[in-house]
Amino acid sequence: MGLSLIPPELTLDCSISSNTSWVPKTTVDFLAEVSKIQNASEKILKLDDYVHRLQDEMKKIDAFKRELPLCMLLLNDAIATVKEELMRCKNSNAEPIMEEFIPLKEKRTDETDEKVEGSKENDIITNSRDKMNWMSSVQGGTELSLCTPEIKSSKEEIYTNGFSSKSSSGRSGSSSATNGQSNVKAEQQQTNRKQRRCWSAELHRRFVSALEHLGGPQAATPKQIRELMQVDGLTNDEVKSHLQKYRLHTRKIPPTANTSTVQPVMLGGLWMSQEHCGESLKLSSNSQSGSPQGPINLTGSSRVTSMSGGYSAEEEDDEKSESHSWKSQNHLTNAEDKFCPGRDENGRCLLRLGKTKHQLLSTTRSWST
DNA sequence: GAGCGAATAT
DNA sequence: AATATTCGCT
Numbered sequence: 001m002g003l004s005l006i007p008p009e010l011t012l013d014c015s016i017s018s019n020t021s022w023v024p025k026t027t028v029d030f031l032a033e034v035s036k037i038q039n040a041s042e043k044i045l046k047l048d049d050y051v052h053r054l055q056d057e058m059k060k061i062d063a064f065k066r067e068l069p070l071c072m073l074l075l076n077d078a079i080a081t082v083k084e085e086l087m088r089c090k091n092s093n094a095e096p097i098m099e100e101f102i103p104l105k106e107k108r109t110d111e112t113d114e115k116v117e118g119s120k121e122n123d124i125i126t127n128s129r130d131k132m133n134w135m136s137s138v139q140g141g142t143e144l145s146l147c148t149p150e151i152k153s154s155k156e157e158i159y160t161n162g163f164s165s166k167s168s169s170g171r172s173g174s175s176s177a178t179n180g181q182s183n184v185k186a187e188q189q190q191t192n193r194k195q196r197r198c199w200s201a202e203l204h205r206r207f208v209s210a211l212e213h214l215g216g217p218q219a220a221t222p223k224q225i226r227e228l229m230q231v232d233g234l235t236n237d238e239v240k241s242h243l244q245k246y247r248l249h250t251r252k253i254p255p256t257a258n259t260s261t262v263q264p265v266m267l268g269g270l271w272m273s274q275e276h277c278g279e280s281l282k283l284s285s286n287s288q289s290g291s292p293q294g295p296i297n298l299t300g301s302s303r304v305t306s307m308s309g310g311y312s313a314e315e316e317d318d319e320k321s322e323s324h325s326w327k328s329q330n331h332l333t334n335a336e337d338k339f340c341p342g343r344d345e346n347g348r349c350l351l352r353l354g355k356t357k358h359q360l361l362s363t364t365r366s367w368s369t
Numbered sequence: 370g371a372g373c374g375a376a377t378a379t
Numbered sequence: 380a381a382t383a384t385t386c387g388c389t
Contacts, residue, residue: 193379196382223372236372241382244374371389378384 027078031085040089047086054079197238206231207242217247 037043058075061068210228214220222240
């Protein structure tokens with residue numbers, strides 16, 4: 001444990017396996033192998049050869065560095081590491097042999113040269129923005145992204161099994177020892193993107209039900225909703241995101257509000273169409289077994305057709321006026337009182353009024369669209 | 370720092 | 380289109 005710099009699955013073995021006798025599994029393996037060599041010249045030869053092959057490899061994928069940022073990173077890392085070792089050897093025995101490699105440098109005008117001594121950071125930096133670019137984009141990539149599948153699967157387990165309640169943050173990393181290569185480790189921290197929360201029909205029903213209790217989508221806040229939903233593993237952010245979308249749909253006023261009946265079903269259909277998606281919903285304790293959601297009039301009665309674009313009519317009772325006024329709100333700020341009936345205590349509504357001009361503008365813009 | 374809403378990214 | 384993430388704010 002902990003010896004290898006790079007986890008086996010990330011190794012360069014595939015790129016190295018050219019036609020040589022030995023095929024190291026990892027750069028570390030290679031270095032270990034080389035270190036056994038007594039003859040300095042031979043050692044340097046090996047190292048140099050390895051570097052060249054890595055660099056050749058690098059050239060090959062250079063065109064795809066955008067698509068293969070991790071490969072680039074790994075190669076860079078490996079090259080830098082091996083070069084360091086190479087320099088160490090050369091320095092320790094100033095042999096004529098060195099000259100043999102000098103011309104090689106010219107060949108590899110790519111990057112990695114003397115800088116190697118300095119450390120690969122220099123190397124990277126000197127590669128200019130372009131490289132920085134993909135490096136940064138990779139930031140958090142490397143191990144991470146390669147590990148992603150694992151993370152995902154483990155997460156899926158979590159979701160399906162219903163264990164770990166709030167362990168959803170997903171920033172899990174490999175605890176494996178990434179000693180010296182701190183950059184590699186640090187990088188892996190980011191790209192981790194949470195696994196998508198699939199809002200199944202059941203989940204959405206709970207969501208809507210919660211909204212009802214909280215006075216409609218405009219009044220309800222993510223946290224409240226989440227608490228009401230009582231769904232294990234559901235996060236505020238997820239609810240928030242879902243709520244945002246829900247509100248958008250709800251507010252969306254069909255342009256020129258066709259007096260002709262707007263087909264409400266379609267939008268709702270979109271929402272419900274996800275039923276097949278993971279039903280891994282695990283309700284926490286309560287799980288109102290009976291028919292808690294029963295009362296939810298998803299189909300609504302008569303007015304479903306009206307403005308909201310067809311989302312369950314539930315909030316219409318409460319926010320009926322609201323959806324109307326969403327438009328006018330642009331002009332009449334005082335109308336806001338109507339929109340957030342229960343929110344006074346939080347000052348939510350008032351806060352909204354406090355938005356900067358810029359914010360208001362942008363908000364208005366989105367509404368108009 | 371927690372929550373929120375809007376904007377933006379994926 | 381549906382989610383996730385980021386940003387500015389309170």
